[in-house]
Amino acid sequence: MSSNFNIVEMIDISKSFFGVKVLDSVSFGVTSGEIHALAGENGAGKSTLMKILQGVYTLDSGEIQIAGEKVSIHSFQDARKYGIGMVFQEFSLVPELSVAQNIFLDREHKNKLRFFDEKETIRKSKLVMEDLGLDIDVTAKVSTLGRAFQQLTEIAKAIAGDAKILILDEPTASLAKEEVDALFKVLKQLTARGVSIVYISHRMDEIYRICDRITILRDGKKIVVSLLSEISPKEIIAHITGRKDVEMLTHEGKSIARSSTPIFEASGIQVGNRVNNVTFKLYPGEILGLAGLMGSGRTELVRAIFGLDKKDGGALKIDGKDVVIKNPREAIAHGFALIPEDRRRQGLVMEHSVKQNILATNLSSLSHLNFLSFSKINRVVRDSITDFEVRPPEANREVRLLSGGNQQKVVIAKWMATNPKIVLMDEPTVGVDIGTKVEIMKLVRAIAAEGKSVILISSELPELLGVCDRILVIRKGKIAEELDRKDVKDEDHLQMIVQGIKV
Amino acid sequence: MILSSIKKIDIRATLIYWMFAVIFLLFALLLHDDGFLQSNNLLNIFRQTATITVMAVAMTFVISAAEIDLSIGGVAGLASVVGAIMLRDHGLIQGILGGLAIGFVVGSLNGLLVAYVGIPSFLVTLGMQGVAIGFAALVTNYYPIPILNDTFNAIFGSGTIGWFPGLLLWSFTAVLIGWIMLTKTTFGRRVLATGGNRDAAEFNGINTKNVKFKVMLISSVVASIAGLLYAGRLQTGRYEWGAGDELSAIAAVILGGTSLFGGSGRIIGTFFGALLVGLINNGLILAGLPVSQQQIVRGLIIILAVALAKKK
Structure with a gap:
């Protein structure tokens, strides 16, 4: 954490669907340059909270502040304006376009004749990739990349759009171990530049590996915010499930008759x-x-x-x-x-x-x-x-x-x-x-x-x-x-x- | 956001009935002096809508399976012509079977190309539409083929059971069979599962190619029946019968609340959708608009209504 200044401040956010309270006065803050884990069971309200921040849903009550200013976010465009970028679980890239074309999709560089300036697009994309310490061929079609590189391209796209706050939802779900390492390296690099990251994950080891703080939601309420150095995995699981005795999976030895005919x-x-x-x-x-x-x-x-x-x-x-x-x-x-x-x-x-x-x-x-x-x-x-x-x-x-x-x-x-x-x-x-x-x-x-x-x-x-x-x-x-x-x-x-x- | 989309879906489910009621009342008020409400005119609406209704019921299955059939108008025209020629040259049964055979042949071809070769149904049937109309014009040299067989004309056209018009019976039968098939049989579920998520259906062990083949086949066979209905009602076979009906049928299906993206189907909605299309046609004729203006107004009303019924 580079400072205690909260770049995002969501205060007393409430939201109901069909009269059911999905979020009940939830407060959530992210300081600049931190990786903040957002944890909770499915249905705890994580994605609703993040969708409010991205302008997909409108809050019923509460307030959002970005860099200390009260803002109202009603659309993706609003969110982008305030520097909020989302790395989608189902990627938002156009497979048949190149990495560079995707990074500058809808913000294409144009030359004097108002045609696309491919050279400039490629040059700028290379800069973004270099900046992130990534070795990706920006002229390659996205469809030819592996999942991990697609995801990194998605991140590069958000960063090129000047995102100051990145939301990642289960980003490692389909990545191999070395791909995860590459992703985490990039995330660390981003925080060094003051980018803040909200990291949604069910994987405890990852949360401990890269996150600074954790906010846990359960049944639409904020249960706890803690530095990860001050909370044990067992405590986290207990907060998430709300059950005191956490059942861990233990193997029950049983014998299988392997002399019979295999099924x-x-x-x-x-x-x-x-x-x-x-x-x-x-x-x-x-x-x-x-x-x-x-x-x-x-x-x-x-x-x-x-x-x-x-x-x-x-x-x-x-x-x-x-x-x-x-x-x-x-x-x-x-x-x-x-x-x-x-x-x-x-x-x-x-x-x-x-x-x-x-x-x-x-x-x-x-x-x-x-x-x-x-x-x-x-x-x-x-x-x-x-x-x-x-x-x-x-x-x-x-x-x-x-x-x-x-x-x-x-x-x-x-x-x-x-x-x-x-x-x-x-x-x-x-x-x-x-x-x-x-x-x-x-x-x-x-x-x-x-x-x-x-x-x-x-x-x-x-x-x-x-x-x-x-x-x-x-x-x-x-x-x-x-x-x-x-x-x-x-x-x-x-x-x-x-x-x-x-x- | 979820809330509003749910409300929207609820509106969509009943929208067709509201639209039907509103337009009916509107015509009843505006066209009262032109005899809109006379029982004869109302029965006429049913009679004229019968062909569209029958085709729209089959189209509901096609669209539920996330396909489309643009060839039905052409198939109806060709079936009317072939039916009329076979009837003239060979007899009643041969005439009916000849018409139906057109549906089987074209439907099998459509189904084969869509399901097994994998060409988008939109392209296959657009091409087939031209082939069917072209064939019908070719074999008749553009001339209408009169049908003098009273039994045929009674069964497929002007016949009544007591006071009850036979064409209405065709409509009701199609709607009833369609409704039972879609909601009460395994086939209906397979169609919906295939249209809703083809991958998942395939994982479930549903033979989605077979489902797609069958909906295309059904659509064409039913279109050939509609062709015979045209032939019976107008007592001629002609290559033009059914021209443009694919648009009316698709409009009826979408107006009725079936999703254009597959996975949902509403037969009763389709029935009212077809009636609404017929109602609009009838009202515009009674209002005395020339054909050109009828086409413009009909097109606009259909676009507007479909826009209202659109899935969010």
Whole structure:
């Protein structure tokens, strides 16, 4: 922190939707040059608060001061005028334009004839990148960049627009470790120049690594503001969940009979050069973890098993019998379910209700001669909502109005209603708050306890360690290690193996 | 912001009924002396709207699946012509089957190109519209083909059951079947899921290509039925029948509250949307406007109404 001067001061902000108070007299301040973590469960009010600062929502009462001046922000343009920049989770870049063209989108340099001055745009963009200590080819098309560089371009765009306050919402959600390092380096550099950063994240290690202070919200109220040097992770979790005793995920040793016929066998699975000769077995009631870095081929493997992508080689067996799976319909018929990586894009129809979404996977079992049976539907939907504790428990609510964690519960619920034998889960807890994460992991255990088998992809090693019976470490499309859970000491141990460092 | 958008959606759900009521009252007042309210005129509105209603019901499925079909007017014209020729040369059943066959052939082609080859439906059907109209003009050399078969004309046109006009029965049947299919069957859900989020639908094991193929096929077959209705009502087959109906049908669907972006569909709304389009046509004729002015006013009213019904 370079000074105690609050560049942003949000005072007693309140906001209601449909008479429900989403923010209740929340005060939030960011000093110039600090990285300020904003934490809380989904639905705690973080994004509403930040959307007010960006002019997406208008506050009901309260006051915003920027650099000591009272301001009113009603649009993105207003926010930009006051130096507030947002780095969007879903990137706002135009993929077919170059990095330079994106950085100066809508503020293009023009020459005397009022044509775009590409040279000047490129020169200025290079300066911005140099300033940030980034080595990005500014003439490259954005679509050819990796996620991390797209994100850095997004930041460069905000900085080139003279942003003094940057809001980052879960910026590392899809970045690999070294990409995170590059991002953090840039963030540190920005703070040295007096830029303030609001950092929204569910990842405790990151918050401790780069943030100076933390503000925790719960149920629309500010619970605490603290220097991170003065608060322990346990305290933070306790403030976020509001529960005194925080349930950490601990592994319950259970024995899996591996002498019986495997419920599922994959041998020599090949998908282009992304998945390379992968062979493994899965037993009834077993939870098999797939560990690995982003891009290691885990997602491609389960997509191929589920029939979403074409397999270039390999064979599958279920209960010892050969099966061929060419599309998701055949996979489902063989008892598979897939909880996909991106629930918003692949899992749900956001504008449809909870009921309609649950229906989508179960059309044939909930109908007779292609006519929907509404009594069955209502029963199944009601049961799903209670069993999976979807909140609020309203069948007709559009899923876009639910929190991330509850959306994920809907995805799991609709697949469990198909009564699958083998459940494939791809990063089921991404962007889900801590309380719900634990609930989802308990669901995974409960699914296995019913005798179903689970293949779980997760980048959160504590989750894998908490529930898996066996862990396959995937590296460059191959199984690099097969680990029995009891042979893994702790998270650091697993991390080393995943990173490929000799233990 | 969320609050206002929710309100907007609620308005959108009932907007068509308000618009219908307002315009009806307006015409009732302004055109009272021109016989707007006479039962004969009101029945006429229903009769003239039947073809649009039938096509709009099918179009609701197409738009719900996030596709579009611009070829329906052309298909109706071609079906009327082929139906009339087959009827003249071979007989009643052959005439009806000939007309329907046009729908099957064009619909299969549309479906194949859209779902399996992956060409945007907007382009496929725009091209197909020209092909269909061109064919219809070619085989008839631009001449109308008169239909002298009274049974055909009764079934598809002027026939009544008691006092109840047969064309109305066609409308109601289409609406009823459409409503049941969209809200009560697995197919309806597959259409909505596909239009709402194709990726998610595919992950769910829904064969989205098959869904898209089917909605395109249904749309064309229904358009060919509409072509037979034109032929029956006007007792001729002619390449011009149905020209421009795609716009009226799309307007009816959007006015009825179906999202232009797919994923939602309202059959009853579509029905009233079609009636509103028919109402406007009728009112403008009664008001004595020349065709050119009718077109201008109709176009503007439709744009305005669709703008009001637009999803925020």
